[in-house]
Amino acid sequence: MSGTGTGLLSARGLHKSFGDLSVLAGIDLEARPGQVLSVLGPSGCGKSTLLRVLAGFEAPTSGEVLLDGVRLSGPSADRGMVAQAGGLFPWLTLRDNLAFGPRASRRTGTQVTAVVDELLSATGLDGFADALPKQLSGGMRQRAAIAQVLANRPPVLLLDEPFGALDAQTRLRMHEWLRALLAERPTTVLLVTHDVEEALLLGDRLCLLSNRPACVVDELPVPFGADRGRAVLADAEFVRLKATVLERVLTA
Ligand SMILES: Nc1ncnc2c1ncn2[C@@H]1O[C@H](COP(=O)(O)OP(=O)(O)OP(=O)(O)O)[C@@H](O)[C@H]1O
Ligand SMILES: [Mg+2]
Known part of the structure; x- marks a missing residue:
């Protein structure tokens, strides 16, 4: 940062x-x-x-x-980048995709949960925390890809x-x-x-x-x-x- x-x-x-x-x-x-x-x-x-x-x-x-x-x-x-094809990990749930960056930067479990919950709400994807990327629509996936990068607060x-x-x-x-x-x-x-x-x-x-x-x-x-x-x-x-x-x- x-x-x-x-x-x-x-x-x-x-x-x-x-x-x-x-x-x-x-x-x-x-x-x-x-x-x-x-x-x-x-x-x-x-x-x-x-x-x-x-x-x-x-x-x-x-x-x-x-x-x-x-x-x-x-x-x-x-510098957080969302590539042209989006960047979610297909094998991780939405919650784990959003938590990936904060976990990698060693935030505490409570901090990670707070960041992820806030972004799930901001993206309107609260109900899809446990869904895999393939279970989301194209628009949802793009919102999630942007949220995944914003989770690192770049x-x-x-x-x-x-x-x-x-x-x-x-x-x-x-x-x-x-x-x-x-x-x-x-x-x-x-x-x-x-x-x-x-x-x-x-x-x-x-x-x-x-x-x-x-x-x-x-x-x-x-x-x-x-x-x-x-x-x-x-x-x-x-x-x-x-x-x-x-x-x-x-x-x-
Ligand atoms: N790693 C690379 N090796 C060789 N050529 C490349 C490489 N990356 C891009 N190019 C070439 O650079 C040019 C520009 O590509 P780039 O993907 O940056 O364009 P773009 O404006 O993003 O295109 P689009 O609007 O289709 O997304 C193209 O001719 C492409 O073939
Ligand atoms: Mg391009």
Whole structure:
């Protein structure tokens, strides 16, 4: 944990190549404490690669990742990541999945139970504590995967298209759920998505990536309050911004 840190995650001049394939071409970005930074980019541009580099699972070819001004190398408990395919252990019950991190960090049995019970309630999965992941719906599984990472109370949460596999209505419910969850737990969030609507519904700021090799082509604040709900979809400013950003993605 960063302890005294505030959770400011910065990338400076990140390049990443796999052999001759250049994927990241000098990414500079900042995910600010208590805010959601939506990172939007076309399919295959390097979003998951960027997230893995920020999480420390991949080393950049050059450039650096800093947390509260301190250069990072390799993964640490400061940055919790929910991978594109979700991360629950299929052989563990939901309760044991959520308890995994707190147990590994040697919290007492009482502390583990308190963390797990609170997250089961926050995810609306109280009745499914003893279920295996395969017994949950897709939306429940994604909520559980996010809760599993939040159980470690990381100052930084990295989300890779967490709702990409869900239908449009469930996704909208998930957006409202996530906003409410984060309101209770101030966290730096970097949300990778290819969905403009999702980026605008959840983000406080938006960072737009080009086609591969990815670089940042635009950064803009999202001018809607933290309490925005799905009603914002009908807001004229939202509709206009969505069309503008979509056009930018298509021509990035
Ligand atoms: N470990 C790796 N080795 C070689 N190439 C890789 C590796 N990881 C990713 N790539 C390549 O990097 C490019 C970007 O992949 P990445 O998964 O980061 O894109 P993405 O933007 O997340 O795509 P999607 O929108 O489909 O999730 C792709 O061409 C992919 O083949
Ligand atoms: Mg991806």
